[in-house]
Amino acid sequence: MNEFGATLRAWRDRMSPAVVGLPVSRNRRTKGLRREELAELSGISVDYLVRLEQGRFTTPSEQVAAALARALQLSAAERDHLYRLAGLNAPGAAEITDHIPPSVQRVVRRLDHAAVAVFAADWQLIWWNRGWAALCGDPSRVPPHLRNFARDTFLPGPAQLSAYGVTSLVAGAPQAALVADLRRATGRFPGSRRLTALIDELTTGSETFARLWVDGVVGAHRTDQKIIDHPLAGPVAVDCDVLTDGDADLKIVIMSAEPDSDDETKLRLAVLSGADAVPGT
Template sequence: MNEFGITLRAWRDRMSPAAVGFPLGRTRRAKGLRREELAELSGISVDYLVRLEQGRFTSPSEQVVAALARALQLSGAERNHLYRLAGLHAPGAAEITDHVSASVQRVVRRLDDAAVAIFAADWQLLWWNRGWAALCGDPSEVPPHLRNFVRDTFLASVPRLNKHGVTSLVAGAPEAALVADLRRATGRFPDSRRLGALIEELIAGSDRFAMLWAHGAVGAHRSDHKIIDHPRVGPIAVDCDVLTDGDADLKIVIMSAAPDSDDEIKLRLALLSGADSEV
């Protein structure tokens, strides 16, 4: 019996399009999300979603299940149930979670005038708004398992998450803060296999990361001041603030410009002219 597909369809039907920013419209026949809408929110193809719902594919990856749970704004219990239906172990307290609660999603969706993204405790990119895609480039072009900000910072061999030129005005400090934040995550999730594998990969692939890791610093990456070299409007000075959400240690990154400045005008132009992507 295709319990995974049946449950997925039921949760798609109950999801209000307005809750995730889609217009209701008088011609809408679907009582919940359309397949193409859920596919867009989850970063998967419509054909793949159809196969999941129809039971023609029954072994989705952890990344796909996590993305579906976020898009459907599932509770913790519902998310764990979806994992088990997919034949996967639900993330325990010892493992980093990719779940973004419905309340957090509601808050960040209201920040239309800023570039916003949400990262897991290991800096795996989980969600971004259209402003982020417009300012930094569309992350959906990068395979989901490679959407990691630390990997993007230190390894030259991976596809770039930040497709536009980015310069920090505090030389070296953001890299050190990022490594210290990752070490802090090892204290919160000491048994995380995913985190351990990431650190091993970074030590082997980056002398710079290995040197900073050897320093043993522990801390939280809270803020930065960057110049984004946007291809359409030119360089934009932005403040980058990192907010942390609860025990899951989710990182909500918000990039904004100083009020009433030329940079604020350029940021608005960039957001208006940019990619139409949101997950």
């Protein structure tokens, strides 16, 4: 019996398209999500999803399992069950998780007026909305394992999360706050192998990070002000606020402009110019 595929199919059938912002017409025959819809939300191919559901492939990676759990808005218990069916260790308190609780997904999907992204405790990008992709450039062009804000900050390379120029108006402070936040994460997830690997990579590759890390400051990265050099809207000044969610220590990053300002107008223009941008999963 292919319990993984059967369970995946059952959860797909129960998922209302309206919950994930898909249009629902009277002529729709499928009660839940279509395969192509779940595949797009999860960032995998339809053929791969078919093989999973039919039991022709039963060992997806942790990344695929996490993406499916997010797209299906599984509870923590359901997510853990999906991992076990796939032969994976369910995310525990010792390891950082990429799971976004359904309640958080509902909230961030309603923030259409702003550019919004969700990062894991190690600043790995795990979700973004159309506004974020329109304002900063589509992160899907960056390989998934490189979508890390801390790595972008201290080890800049050709594959950056932001496709456009970004300038912080608070010189030096965002870097120090980011390092303090990562140190805080090591206390929350002392057994996280991926966090340890990230810290080792940053310490070895960046003198600035190594110097700030030695300072031993512990804190949370809460706010910043940035100017994004958008190719159509021009320079857009935004407030960047970081909200933290629960035990998973998710970072919900919201970029917005001052109401009734020129920057708000340019932000709207940037978002409209990227109306076809695909939200991340």
